[in-house]
Amino acid sequence: MDITARLRPVGELPGPRPAGPWPPPPEHPAGTAGLPPHPVRTRRPIRTAAALACAVLGLGLIGGAATGSWLTGDSSADTATHTAYTEGRTLWHSLPVDVFFPRTLNGKGAGPGGADRVWTRIAVAPDGDCATSLDPLLARALEPVGCGRVLRATYTDATSSHVTTVGMVFTKGDIAAMRALKARFTTEGLAKRPDLMPRALRGPGTVAEHFGDRQRASWSISVLTDAPVVVFAVSGFADGRAVADPRPAAEARAKGATSAPAQSGLGHEAGGVAEGIEQALRGGLSTAMETSR
Incomplete structure (x- = not known):
């Protein structure tokens, strides 16, 4: 009788499942349904372009840092x-x-x-x-x-x-x-x-x-x-x-x-x-x- 029969190969442990998509925000904030919309302010083209550029740059830096961390596993642990x-x-x-x-x-x-x-x-x-x-x-x-x-x-x-x-x-x-x-x-x-x-x-x-x-x-x-x-x-x-x-x-x-x-x-x-x-x-x-x- 083979006494090693009970020792089975060890497989890899299953990894954590990715989290589901974050639910979208409600169409109206709580307590605001039926209220008249806020007045829309007119933006100047230059200010609007500058704001968009800053937003894109910020998102790019955050995304790049997150991607680099994910790819390299760059945490202290x-x-x-x-x-x-x-x-x-x-x-x-x-x-x-x-x-x-x-x-x-x-x-x-x-x-x-x-x-x-x-x-x-x-x-x-x-x-x-x-x-x-x-x-x-x-x-x-x-x-x-x-x-x-x-x-x-x-x-x-x-x-x-x-x-x-x-x-x-x-x-x-x-x-x-x-x-x-x-x-x-x-x-x-x-x-x-x-x-x-x-x-x-x-x-x-x-x-x-x-x-x-x-x-x-x-x-x-x-x-x-x-x-x-x-x-x-x-x-x-x-x-x-x-x-x-x-x-x-x-x-x-x-x-x-x-x-x-x-x-x-x-x-x-x-x-x-x-x-x-x-x-x-x-x-x-x-x-x-x-x-x-």
Whole structure:
């Protein structure tokens, strides 16, 4: 049985419909029906021609500005998005690894009960492609936006009892494609499916040496729309114990959750590290945009 059958291509989101024609003004202003018409003043030819010329010039300037704005999409939001997507596509090879994956990641209030967390980077993988860096089904789910490169790193908590692999997929999709993918992940619950769980990155000679697929306990997948990037994270125990019932981070972080990943705090590990890396990514992107101006 083909487990990828449920993943359908993502189509473009329908755009907004154009507004209908503005209704014409009433023939008579309210309360004026039946009143005698205003007296018509006689205009001199020179004044009339000058008034007509000014009106035509004004309409031309307004129309030209509106047309130019429509053709170029010249608004502050559109310009910022375009720059973020333009810079974001090549950001993976233009910034140092410490920008994407800080050596130390601080998670203020990211632990259970709002406790602070500190994570230390212990392993970094060379940039790779989706085929070799992601589970095949997750790679297929991301096909509609096109996979550029994948960056991954593994962190451990202050007690070295938990390990978390976090990564970023730099896509080729535009803002419409990223929005469509995000909507699909939301409506179809793709981020909660265990068969789309991200892969773990082992760290030979570190506490993540035995962190593999069977050790994965909780995970997070976030499709961004302010940049062409998908951020993911997956956590587990550092002692190599297998987890029989992994849970998505959103579920494991919920109040009153009783699963093993929830009680051990591994949902907070995956979610907190992913959020920290998202912040680092946006900081690096903002710096790159400022530099390019």
